[in-house]
Amino acid sequence: MHTPPFRLADTTRLKLSGDDIADTGLRVADPCCTPAKVAVQNTRRRARLAELDGNLHCSIIGTCLSTHELRKLVPKFTGLDRRDASDLEIHHCAVELAIDGGAGAKALHKLLDEHYAAAIRRFDKADDDVALLALWDEALRNGDIPPAYWALMTHPYATLHVRQKAFGELHMLSHLVGAANRADIRRLVALEAENAELKEKVERQQSRLQEISMQRDATIAALNAQIAQLTELATRRTPAGDAGLEAELQHLREKLTDADQRVALHTSRREAAEQRVQQEQGAAAALRKSRDQALAQLKVMQSECDALEQATVDAAEDLNGADTRRASLASVRGKRIVYVGGRPGSNAALKRLVGAAGGDLVVHDGGVEDRKGLLAAALPGANIVVFPVDCIDHDSMNTLKRVCERHQIDYHPLRTASVASFVELMARLHPEHLAQLGNPPASAFCLRHG
Structure with missing residues (x-):
């Protein structure tokens, strides 16, 4: 810088603030000749969603955001219908918004930051890629995958190697989850078939019980009608016939009680018969299996006896001098x-x-x-x-x-x-x-x- 054409003021005699005087106590230049202070900022910052590799958007959207959340946010930036669009269409449009980097990508980034603020603060403590991978491995062991995945992918120290490792491990976890889901589906199909069979059996039993109950109710109604008729007739007759009516009424009541007892007896017998049928079916299956094994063993023993008999006959013919070229041995x-x-x-x-x-x-x-x-x-x-x-x-x-x-x-x-x-x-x-x-x-x- 060229020397100014005027003499600088002696700043040592002025009363200056502590910001204008260096810690060494030396004289400082006049403020008009001092260059403006440039604040040195840390250039490392968290990555934006749109800045990430396009191959990572699908895994981030599918892992860290639910379909319900995407169904509320994506239609605001696309022409999809919130109710008629399929889950795949919603997911596909969310990935396209993240790749485009517009307002939709900003909204997705903001939503992810709000959901996983705690995980972001926890991962901010990592000061290198080694500490970052250690936090990621701990999240894998705990099963807390979505928050850790978003915090790692946008972390300032997330290198290409770190992101590829996290992506690969998440990819393999998706395979394991898919295999487990297939096994659960097979078990669910078997349970549904068993459930349908049990429901059908229960419906048959309920139908039978309902039929028995209807018969009992009809019998009770008929007996009550007879009782009412007899009671009415009793009121019209003379006192001389009261004793006979009372006896007939008592007989009807006993008949009704006997009918109730027969219904209960038949119900218990039916249940016991069903249990015996199940036991007999199991015993029959065991007997069939035992019979098959016995038949197989009998067949083997029969073939052994036939072979031994043929060998005995051949040995006898050999003793008699017959030709033994066709003998069993x-x-x-x-x-x-x-x-x-x-x-x-x-x-x-x-x-x-x-x-x-x-x-x-x-x-x-x-x-x-x-x-x-x-x-x-x-x-x-x-x-x-x-x-x-x-x-x-x-x-x-x-x-x-x-x-x-x-x-x-x-x-x-x-x-x-x-x-x-x-x-x-x-x-x-x-x-x-x-x-x-x-x-x-x-x-x-x-x-x-x-």
């Missing part, structure tokens, strides 16, 4: 079968049958006397593995399945440890199926790891 000829579990008596019989048919049966008791470590070593090279489910421990069965799947060995569970179950399985397995087993592939078996 001929399919195991030249095959190596591993039998795990069972009982000693039946296992010995099975070993003799398979040996007589030209096969090789390797028996392992599943760990009772034989070491379980030998179980995995006996499986490689086997054509088929068989084990009875009623005579084997779970550990051996799980180990057996795992090793068979690893070495691609066909395995079959038996219903029982009987000879009949084994013979039925061998007869049921088609010979071509066993032939396909052939020679098993080269095994990568390890004595240590199985």
